[in-house]
Amino acid sequence: KNEVEQSPQNLTAQEGEFITINCSYSVGISALHWLQQHPGGGIVSLFMLSSGKKKHGRLIATINIQEKHSSLHITASHPRDSAVYICAVGSLGGATNKLIFGTGTLLAVQP
Amino acid sequence: KAGVTQTPRYLIKTRGQQVTLSCSPISGHRSVSWYQQTPGQGLQFLFEYFSETQRNKGNFPGRFSGRQFSNSRSEMNVSTLELGDSALYLCASSLQPGPGRIQYFGAGTRLSVL
Numbered sequence: 001k002n003e004v005e006q007s008p009q010n011l012t013a014q015e016g017e018f019i020t021i022n023c024s025y026s027v028g029i030s031a032l033h034w035l036q037q038h039p040g041g042g043i044v045s046l047f048m049l050s051s052g053k054k055k056h057g058r059l060i061a062t063i064n065i066q067e068k069h070s071s072l073h074i075t076a077s078h079p080r081d082s083a084v085y086i087c088a089v090g091s092l093g094g095a096t097n098k099l100i101f102g103t104g105t106l107l108a109v110q111p
Numbered sequence: 112k113a114g115v116t117q118t119p120r121y122l123i124k125t126r127g128q129q130v131t132l133s134c135s136p137i138s139g140h141r142s143v144s145w146y147q148q149t150p151g152q153g154l155q156f157l158f159e160y161f162s163e164t165q166r167n168k169g170n171f172p173g174r175f176s177g178r179q180f181s182n183s184r185s186e187m188n189v190s191t192l193e194l195g196d197s198a199l200y201l202c203a204s205s206l207q208p209g210p211g212r213i214q215y216f217g218a219g220t221r222l223s224v225l
Contacts, residue, residue, distance in 0.1 A: 033214075102153075104154075
């Protein structure tokens with residue numbers, strides 16, 4: 001079993017829909033990251049969370065440390081949101097950049 | 112401010128050869144991490160460098176090595192290439208290492224081993 005699990009693996013939505021991507025992890029963590037990867041490979045960091053909730057534009061990320069679970073929400077989805085969304089955790093144990101990644105969620109938003 | 116620059120963007124090599132990939136971090140960033148991305152295994156941590164020292168290494172064979180220079184630029188080397196080394200290799204930089212640090216990723220080097 002992977003240490004970081006994401007669901008769903010694939011998601012197709014209509015423009016304007018509310019989207020939720022889930023991430024569960026089994027290790028102790030210092031921080032959780034949500035990343036976005038567009039075709040061609042480039043990865044952009046969307047959020048870094050250690051507790052609570054963060055919002056940036058139409059994107060909202062939440063984390064529940066006790067339940068070892070995080071969600072990424074996209075409100076009023078748009079075709080430009082189509083990408084792979086990756087959850088990654090930085091485990092406990094010092095000042096390291098090492099991340100453990102989920103397998104990603106491929107999101108397609110249709111006009 | 113320029114982003115993370117990786118060169119080359121694409122490489123084709125044959126089995127048994129060796130390859131060197133380069134990463135120039137964002138100016139002022141002293142921590143560089145390398146990741147491998149394959150369709151089968153997804154993204155995996157290779158190693159990280161800070162102040163020219165390797166601080167952590169992922170579960171990869173010794174054929175994978177790297178180094179960091181005094182200007183924080185980093186290189187990774189793969190010797191005796193195998194077909195399974197075909198992947199997208201991503202470099203990321205941050206001001207300092209730490210799980211709560213935002214990492215800025217380069218566009219990657221896509222390596223094909225024939």
